[in-house]
Amino acid sequence: MGERSHQLYEKAVALMPGGVNSPVRAFGAVGGEPFFTARSAGPYLYTEDGERLVDYVSSWGPLILGHAHPAVVAAIAQAAADGTSFGTPSRLEVELAARIHAAMPAVERIRMVSSGTEATMSAIRLARAATGRSLIVKFIGCYHGHVDALMVSAGSGMATLGIPSSPGVTAAAVSDTVAVPYNDLAAVAELFDQRGAEVAAVIVEPVAGNMGVVPPVDGFLDGLRQITAAHGALLIFDEVITGFRVAYGGAQSLCGVRPDLTCLGKVIGGGLPVGAYGGRRDLMAMVAPEGKVYQAGTLSGNPLAMAAGAATLDQLALPDAYQRLEEMAIMLADGLAEAAKASGVPLTVNRAWTIFTTFFSRTPVRDFSQAQACSLETYARYFHGMLDQGVFVAPSQFEAMFVSLAHDPALISRTVAASRQVFARLAETQS
Ligand SMILES: Cc1ncc(COP(=O)(O)O)c(C=O)c1O
Incomplete structure (x- = not known):
């Protein structure tokens, strides 16, 4: 979290409940202060602090073409x-x-x-x-x-x-x-x-x-x-x-x-x-x-x-749009699952066509009680680890990952590589 975001956040909190206009944006589930976005393009958010983040939140779903298509x-x-x-x-x-x-x-x-x-x-x-x-x-x-x-x-x-x-x-x-x-x-x-x-x-x-x-x-x-x-x-x-x-x-x-x-x-x-x-x-x-x-x-x-x-x-409606989205979702979901497995971090990945969630759990998740049994603390550390690597995933375990048509396989590979480092660190502190 940079200085400029911090200043904006302090002003925002004085003016708005939690400093936000929708609760999950406040990072309440993962801790810390939210960054402020200045602009966005393609698969990226550009923060007020001059950082570029690969975005898998996609404005919580709408931006299936990426930002500012x-x-x-x-x-x-x-x-x-x-x-x-x-x-x-x-x-x-x-x-x-x-x-x-x-x-x-x-x-x-x-x-x-x-x-x-x-x-x-x-x-x-x-x-x-x-x-x-x-x-x-x-x-x-x-x-x-x-x-x-x-x-x-x-x-x-x-x-x-x-x-x-x-x-x-x-x-x-x-x-x-x-x-x-x-x-x-x-x-x-x-x-x-x-x-x-x-x-x-x-x-x-x-x-x-x-x-x-x-x-x-x-x-x-x-x-x-x-x-x-x-x-x-x-x-x-x-x-x-x-x-x-x-x-x-x-x-x-x-x-x-x-x-x-x-x-x-x-x-x-x-x-x-x-x-x-x-x-x-x-x-x-x-x-x-x-x-x-x-x-x-x-x-x-x-x-x-x-x-x-x-x-x-x-x-x-153009040919292959959903095939491309699903291929990228599979590549990312499988990549994250393999990276977690290689590090020994328990992860259950639920994917439905183009959307998926990485649950920090050893067991299948088929309903809300099973979702709640996940390690929310590990998710929070994963979230911040990914953010440190320049990747924005949902600031809550109970949300989906959204790829867009502005993402591409090279970017997904880089995300998976970043996740390997994050999972390795999670594994170190777990053992
Ligand atoms: C399945 C579902 N229904 C309804 C809503 C409410 O939509 P909105 O936030 O646009 O009011 C959401 C929002 O995330 C949703 O995920």
Whole structure:
């Protein structure tokens, strides 16, 4: 941490809670003060202290093309020159909606919002309205944004901070939410046996990303589809991380399960604030102004954000984009696993297509309790060791590693080489 970042941090802390505008940025889980970024380009962040860092956080997922991709910057510049917000419909909204619909047939119709949180909040409102039921089933360790009703056993920053819920979320707000262990279909079946007629929806990250990456076990998503359909409940896929990230058509295109509603965010905004929810035609017809389910937004469908999203999806639609992303994810995940093994540091790597997490654990991680059993202290030392080597990985064990199309195999090799030194040091102090 350099002097300039330190000065900014001191000023920031005086002005903002924790000096940040989103909790995980504060390095609370790994200790120390956050660096401040002055600018970014390609796979790199440039700090206020003049350091260049290889970035595997990618703004927590959106920057799948890397930072300041020329096509995205040009699209934003063009859109800005044409006006930053209209408060009327615009062509750009139709163009992004059409791309998403083409990629995800289950998203028959869509509503743009400004964050993933807004998307999940709106999707559960719609699910409750459509079914006339109240109960929402979520999974322990899955995070769906800071929606009151979903702040139960959440992952991400909530996991990092060890907050089971949050003060300010009333008992009433979560009284219609039930959380069950991820990948535990038997627990879901038992819950439906008892309360199936009350369940409006099951909301799930089809690949969990907020307890670290935890892929669904075989049959889990299929089973959710069958159980929800049998009980007249809706299935909501929260693809805020996985949409256009694990594949162009999201996790739903890979697992072959068609959800009733899908929540999106991150990649579809190309680094600008965007979320979206969409799905079955009959359900989306219930949303205002066609239907009575009210949901609105001053900046929803913002032209800059729509343009950035469309430019991003156009690059991702080019041949080989996901193959390249997955090859790099495999190279990095395998490289880190081998480096840890060679040093004798216990590491379990969970990878789902293009995303992965290195868990400091000897045993498999299939749910949140297993993720929590990892050595968070070792993760913190790994994080700081990598940062000293000029590599920025997530400042928490419970997050994903995101490669971008701006990374390349040479950079990945250098990252793996850096990790060898870090693991060797971890092993020395362990023994
Ligand atoms: C799966 C998932 N859903 C929802 C959200 C909330 O999105 P946002 O931070 O844009 O509100 C996140 C954020 O990380 C997420 O990972």
